[in-house]
Amino acid sequence: MRLMHLSLTNFRNYTRLELSLPPGPILLHGANAQGKTSILEAVYYLATSRSPWTVTDKQLLNWRVKDEFMPYARISAEVGNNRRPLTKIDITLIKDQPGTEARFRKDIRVNGVTRRAMDLLGEINVVMFLPQDLAIVEGSPADRRRYLNVTLAQTDPAYVHALHNYEKALVQRNALLRRIDKRQASANELPFWDEQLIAAGSIIIAGRQRLLRELEGLAQQVHADLTAQAETLELQYQPSFTPTAKANGQLSFGVLGLDLHRQLEPKEIEPQFRAALAEHQREEIARGITLVGPQRDELRFTVNGYDLGLYGSRGQARTAVMAIKLAELDWMRSVTGEWPVLLLDEFIAELDTERRAYLLDRIDGATQAILTTTEPDIFTRAFLDKAAVWKVHAGQITVPA
Ligand SMILES: Nc1ncnc2c1ncn2[C@@H]1O[C@H](COP(=O)(O)OP(=O)(O)OP(=O)(O)O)[C@@H](O)[C@H]1O
Ligand SMILES: [Mg+2]
Incomplete structure (x- = not known):
């Protein structure tokens, strides 16, 4: 399973983002508070129609637009999986009662057709390491x-x-x-x-x-x-x-x-x-x-x-968690018949050298993995050569030509 394209509008600190994604590992690096985790959150949201954290949809809307008349945030992606080469998924969060503290309405579309949140599940499968x-x-x-x-x-x-x-x-x-x-x-x-x-x-x-x-x-x-x-x-x-x-x-x-x-x-x-x-x-x-x-x-x-x-x-707790997460990955692969999109948020930095090498080896064959880090130097040369290494700064991503 693979994400080909991601677009964000007014999502977290991204006012506008258009990003084409290659297969294989993608390393997002940058200083704190630039928008690395927000990318993983957006992908997770497309997979499950919720944030991995217990947040209200209001928190996902970019602060700068929150006082507009009818503010909205949109997350869209083009994905390919074993069943279909291309599916377009759009989720729009709309505050449709101006001025009130009303909750956001969630409009979910798959290839332009409105779907219930429940029916979105399975279009993108992700395993997240946090x-x-x-x-x-x-x-x-x-x-x-x-x-x-x-x-x-x-x-x-x-x-x-x-x-x-x-x-x-x-x-x-x-x-x-x-x-x-x-x-x-x-x-x-x-x-x-x-x-x-x-x-x-x-x-x-x-x-x-x-x-x-x-x-x-x-x-x-x-x-x-x-x-x-x-x-x-x-x-x-x-x-x-x-x-x-x-x-x-x-x-x-x-x-x-x-x-x-x-x-x-x-x-x-x-x-x-x-x-x-x-x-x-x-x-x-x-x-x-x-x-x-x-x-x-x-x-x-x-x-x-x-x-x-x-x-x-x-x-020992860390070791057990890593075992469970890697088991979840194997399990997801056996159930769906393909690699899910892997999302690793600062996970590598938490591990000792041996576990780091083990984890990177286990996920080596993944169709696509998005990793975030503040310290790209902790990755091996071999990994960096294979990965797309992109810098995240103030809600923008620089993709080297
Ligand atoms: N709704 C929002 N509107 C605008 N900005 C937001 C919103 N929610 C969070 N932010 C800001 O977006 C920025 C990016 O957050 P994010 O968690 O993606 O950063 P990060 O690059 O992962 O940082 P770290 O290395 O500290 O984990 C932060 O400065 C955060 O305060
Ligand atoms: Mg982060």
């Missing part, structure tokens, strides 16, 4: 759930659909729980929402289990390489209830995870989900919140049996 990825191991459970969601979102439309339905039903059910507690509604209304949660939630749990099962094996190989076979990485998927009829968790030094070796089907999970909701109903009404389901899932990483988030060193 220094913040350390949060997958060291951050909160919500960070890990987000990781699972964004990874699955790009390749599994049924998952995206389920997530969308689940989130809608969860909001409704939580509101109902609070009304039941205040005697403004009856508990008889719960089963309707329970069934929505059960149907969508079971698809989410099965999807996450499948992803983790497939990622674990791939990550273990990379991790073994990076630790000279001294350490074994395992992924422990911990749903908020036991989704199998028989408990089949594996206990390893107190870190209990679901057996990843047997794929669960949504239909198998549903009865357990239903039972867990019934068991917690009283407490849920009292607390006004749904206590079981994928919104409470946890994922832990263990190395030689101990929990990396709790006992691992910084370096």
